[in-house]
Every structure is written in structure tokens, then in C-alpha cells.
Amino acid sequence: MPSTVYFADLRASLKRPFNQKLDELMERVGLESRIRPGAQTAIKIHFGERGNTAFIRPVLARRFAEAVKRAGGKPFFTDCNTLYVGSRAEAVGHLHTAVENGFAYSVIGAPLIIADGLRGASEAAVRVDLPQCELAYIGAEIASAEALISLAHFKGHEVAGFGGTIKNLGMGCASRRGKLFQHSNISPTIRAERCIACGQCVRRCPGLAIRLVKRGPDMPPAPAGSEKPELCAVKDAEKCIGCGDCILTCPQSAIEIAWDAQIPQFMRRMAAYTKGVLAGKERTSVFFNFITNVSPTCDCYPFQDAPIVQDIGVVASDDPVAIDQASVDLVNRALGLSHSCLKNSHHSGGDKFRDIHPKIDWELQLESCEEIGLGLREYELVTI
Structure with missing residues (x-):
């Protein structure tokens, strides 16, 4: 019916x-x-x-x-x-x-x-x-x-x-x-060319999935105004719980959703x-x-x-x-x-x-x- x-x-x-x-x-x-x-x-x-x-x-x-x-x-x-x-x-x-x-x-x-x-x-x-x-x-x-x-x-x-x-x-x-x-099929990604290494995402991440590391030779340079230009945030996908809190936290919009689903x-x-x-x-x-x-x-x-x-x-x-x-x-x-x-x-x-x-x-x-x-x-x- x-x-x-x-x-x-x-x-x-x-x-x-x-x-x-x-x-x-x-x-x-x-x-x-x-x-x-x-x-x-x-x-x-x-x-x-x-x-x-x-x-x-x-x-x-x-x-x-x-x-x-x-x-x-x-x-x-x-x-x-x-x-x-x-x-x-x-x-x-x-x-x-x-x-x-x-x-x-x-x-x-x-x-x-x-x-x-x-x-x-x-x-x-x-x-x-x-x-x-x-x-x-x-x-x-x-x-x-x-x-x-x-x-x-x-x-x-x-x-x-x-x-x-x-x-x-x-x-x-x-x-x-x-x-x-x-x-999304995967957790948010961090765009290194936008990251100023302010550390806000590191402090906010409930899964302890983000940390600041030294920029490698294969990474883009830090943008102007970076607080710590030698550092960049990176994420451990296995620890990420997919809460999305880092997207809101980042003042540079350096963390994005992977619209890949x-x-x-x-x-x-x-x-x-x-x-x-x-x-x-x-x-x-x-x-x-x-x-x-x-x-x-x-x-x-x-x-x-x-x-x-x-x-x-x-x-x-x-x-x-x-x-x-x-x-x-x-x-x-x-x-x-x-x-x-x-x-x-x-x-x-x-x-x-x-x-x-x-x-x-x-x-x-x-x-x-x-x-x-x-x-x-x-x-x-x-x-x-």
C-alpha cells in the first residue's frame, strides 16, 4: 500500500x-x-x-x-x-x-x-x-x-x-x-603549505593523533608569518578518531576534509x-x-x-x-x-x-x- x-x-x-x-x-x-x-x-x-x-x-x-x-x-x-x-x-x-x-x-x-x-x-x-x-x-x-x-x-x-x-x-x-x-573514507588531511605550526590542533586533538615535526626536504616551505617555520603539523591516520575537531580549530584552514567518498x-x-x-x-x-x-x-x-x-x-x-x-x-x-x-x-x-x-x-x-x-x-x- x-x-x-x-x-x-x-x-x-x-x-x-x-x-x-x-x-x-x-x-x-x-x-x-x-x-x-x-x-x-x-x-x-x-x-x-x-x-x-x-x-x-x-x-x-x-x-x-x-x-x-x-x-x-x-x-x-x-x-x-x-x-x-x-x-x-x-x-x-x-x-x-x-x-x-x-x-x-x-x-x-x-x-x-x-x-x-x-x-x-x-x-x-x-x-x-x-x-x-x-x-x-x-x-x-x-x-x-x-x-x-x-x-x-x-x-x-x-x-x-x-x-x-x-x-x-x-x-x-x-x-x-x-x-x-x-x-569521507579517510580522516582529514593537513596542507603543509598552509601550516604555521601554531600547535592548536595538537592541543585540541582528543585522539593524540597530531604532532609537530621538523619539515623535511620533500615538504613545502612554511607560509609567511609562521610561528615556527621549521616545524609542521602531521597526523597519524591510525590514531585519528574522525571527530573533525581539528578542522574547526585550525586558524589557517590548513586541515581539510577529504571529499573522496x-x-x-x-x-x-x-x-x-x-x-x-x-x-x-x-x-x-x-x-x-x-x-x-x-x-x-x-x-x-x-x-x-x-x-x-x-x-x-x-x-x-x-x-x-x-x-x-x-x-x-x-x-x-x-x-x-x-x-x-x-x-x-x-x-x-x-x-x-x-x-x-x-x-x-x-x-x-x-x-x-x-x-x-x-x-x-x-x-x-x-x-x-
């Missing part, structure tokens, strides 16, 4: 404002019935990188916090820190960015909690027992929550093809170690992490995709390109696979915008995501999640 996905377009009137349609979506998908009185309820949302404006509007997010309160639950908005160095790489900057982007308590009506702690190391190891992943490292506060609401901004993505519910959960709820595992492996790992996020919450989770400002790439950039299609609406489901499949289909059925980065798929039915990311097979993330029993690609779209 196909899963049900509820859809609300953006048409509104004085008699039926859009907020009312959001309330009806929540009612149809049974949001309040999934939250018992007193339940700590994580509302997973992307707060947007500083400079990006494509994320879900805070005033709309507030509606979901109000629904949780009506059910007697205790809502909090949450996300995990990023793996890359940006305005959300650690909790203090993350919270500042969220507030600057409008996610203040006075607007959204619930507190903000960064789920993986100050520097991305507060995590829970959730057993998933899959070939590609035995343990999923999830932000501790998301793992501890009793109920979960995913609010995802649906858009393109440079590694996953598109980003929706699956990415919002599988990637977004992972700690720094979990994000690094999904993205093949796409199929990345998709399977992200699917496994989605299973880990939902473990124990299968009956207390619900998912929403906002198909608005459908930008070509992730909200993690400090900008956003022009949307590839016009704003479409919001979908809701209790099936994370069906909701993403329906969202892809709704985007692909729409006419592409002429002023966007689309090249060949402006027509209705054209594959917009393969057009903007031709090397990425976006279907793999849906297939991977369906294979491990997270949901169905077959769905019935019910328009409210």
Missing part, C-alpha cells in the same frame, strides 16, 4: 490564510497525536548560514512549536554544528547566526538547543547494524528527545542531488564525527544515519518539506542562487522516503525558471536535479532508504 503525502499549495485568502493550511497539514498527518504530555520534542530545522536567506521563515516555524504546546509537549528548535568552518561550526556562533536569521525566542516561541554541544562532540552512539554502518553518531539532544518533527527546506544539493527530509535527518542530525564518516557510499551512509535518528521514534516522528525558494544548492552557503522553479507549497507525511519522492516529483513537474541555472530541463517533467548536478544520481538516497525499510517511494498525494 502506498504511503500518504499531504500537499498544500501557497494559495491563501482572508478567509483561509496560509497559516491555517499549515495547521490543517499538521492535523492530517496527526502531529499532535504523536506527542504525549510532557514529551521533549525536537523540531529539527536548518537555521541558515549567515548571508543565506532561502531557509524556512521563522514565523512559519513558530506554528509547529505552538502545535507541540497544544499537545502538551515541550518543543525546542535544534540543529547540529557543521563539519566545515563557517558561522555554524560551533554552538556559540551557531546560536548567534540563528538569532540573526530571525530564530529568536520572541519569534519562534521555543528555545534553541544545538544538539551536539559546544564543538560538535556531544553525541549518542545509536546502533543501526547495517553493512555500511554499525553505529550512527547522532547529536545527543536529538537522540534524547522523545518526539521529532523535521522541517526541511527542499532544494538542490551538490553531493546528494537534492536535500529534503532524508538529508535534514541523516546528515543534519549527525555529530561532527558522524558527518565526517558520511562524507563515492556517491553511492555517501548515500548509503546517510540512509543509515537517518535510520539511527529515527530509532525509537518511529511512531513519534513526522516530516514536512517546504518546497519554496528551491535553490540549486544547500542553505549552508553564505548566499543562495536564484530558485530553479517557482514556489510550490508544503508537503507532510509520516514516511521520510515518500515525502522526498513526492517533493522531487512536484519540482520536476513544474516549469523551470528561465533566469535560473537550469540548462536543459525547463519543461514540465524535466529532471531539474540532474540538470543542475549531472554527476549525482539523486535516486540513490531514496533507493538506499527504501532498502533498509525506512519507507516507500510509492505514494498517494492528497491535496488539502
Whole structure:
């Protein structure tokens, strides 16, 4: 039997404002019935990188916090820190960015909690027992929550093809170690030509995997301003635990992620992490995709390109696979915008995501999640 996905377009009137349609979506998908009185309820949302404006509007997010309160639950908005160095790489900057982007308590009506702690190391190891992943490292506060609401901004993505519910959960709820595992087959690398031998990474490394050594003849010279030009940081890959803390610590951006994971492996790992996020919450989770400002790439950039299609609406489901499949289909059925980065798929039915990311097979993330029993690609779209 196909899963049900509820859809609300953006048409509104004085008699039926859009907020009312959001309330009806929540009612149809049974949001309040999934939250018992007193339940700590994580509302997973992307707060947007500083400079990006494509994320879900805070005033709309507030509606979901109000629904949780009506059910007697205790809502909090949450996300995990990023793996890359940006305005959300650690909790203090993350919270500042969220507030600057409008996610203040006075607007959204619930507190903000960064789920993986100050520097991305507060995590829970959730057993998933899959070939590609035995343990999923999830932000501790998301793992501890009793109920979960995913609010995802649906858009393109440079590694996953598109980003929706699956990415919002599988990637977004992972700690720094979990994000690094999904993205890379090996631990971060140190670029000797950038290293100034300040020693900060050595002091911060919890695995004692980094040390300063004398620069050899086969190493590039130290950059100008090096504190100890005769030295350079090197890493022992066998000792590295993959936490990614050194990436954030380095003031020279000399430590980088090795973006070498093949796409199929990345998709399977992200699917496994989605299973880990939902473990124990299968009956207390619900998912929403906002198909608005459908930008070509992730909200993690400090900008956003022009949307590839016009704003479409919001979908809701209790099936994370069906909701993403329906969202892809709704985007692909729409006419592409002429002023966007689309090249060949402006027509209705054209594959917009393969057009903007031709090397990425976006279907793999849906297939991977369906294979491990997270949901169905077959769905019935019910328009409210």
C-alpha cells in the first residue's frame, strides 16, 4: 500500500490564510497525536548560514512549536554544528547566526538547543547494524528527545542531488564525527603549505593523533608569518578518531576534509544515519518539506542562487522516503525558471536535479532508504 503525502499549495485568502493550511497539514498527518504530555520534542530545522536567506521563515516555524504546546509537549528548535568552518561550526556562533536569521525566542516561541554541544562532540552512539554502518553518531539532544518533527527546506544539493527530509535527518542530525564518516573514507588531511605550526590542533586533538615535526626536504616551505617555520603539523591516520575537531580549530584552514567518498557510499551512509535518528521514534516522528525558494544548492552557503522553479507549497507525511519522492516529483513537474541555472530541463517533467548536478544520481538516497525499510517511494498525494 502506498504511503500518504499531504500537499498544500501557497494559495491563501482572508478567509483561509496560509497559516491555517499549515495547521490543517499538521492535523492530517496527526502531529499532535504523536506527542504525549510532557514529551521533549525536537523540531529539527536548518537555521541558515549567515548571508543565506532561502531557509524556512521563522514565523512559519513558530506554528509547529505552538502545535507541540497544544499537545502538551515541550518543543525546542535544534540543529547540529557543521563539519566545515563557517558561522555554524560551533554552538556559540551557531546560536548567534540563528538569532540573526530571525530564530529568536520572541519569534519562534521555543528555545534553541544545538544538539551536539559546544564543538560538535556531544553525541549518542545509536546502533543501526547495517553493512555500511554499525553505529550512527547522532547529536545527543536529538537522540534524547522523545518526539521529532523535521522541517526541511527542499532544494538542490551538490553531493546528494537534492536535500529534503532524508538529508535534514541523516546528515543534519549527525555529530561532527558522524558527518565526517558520511562524507569521507579517510580522516582529514593537513596542507603543509598552509601550516604555521601554531600547535592548536595538537592541543585540541582528543585522539593524540597530531604532532609537530621538523619539515623535511620533500615538504613545502612554511607560509609567511609562521610561528615556527621549521616545524609542521602531521597526523597519524591510525590514531585519528574522525571527530573533525581539528578542522574547526585550525586558524589557517590548513586541515581539510577529504571529499573522496563515492556517491553511492555517501548515500548509503546517510540512509543509515537517518535510520539511527529515527530509532525509537518511529511512531513519534513526522516530516514536512517546504518546497519554496528551491535553490540549486544547500542553505549552508553564505548566499543562495536564484530558485530553479517557482514556489510550490508544503508537503507532510509520516514516511521520510515518500515525502522526498513526492517533493522531487512536484519540482520536476513544474516549469523551470528561465533566469535560473537550469540548462536543459525547463519543461514540465524535466529532471531539474540532474540538470543542475549531472554527476549525482539523486535516486540513490531514496533507493538506499527504501532498502533498509525506512519507507516507500510509492505514494498517494492528497491535496488539502
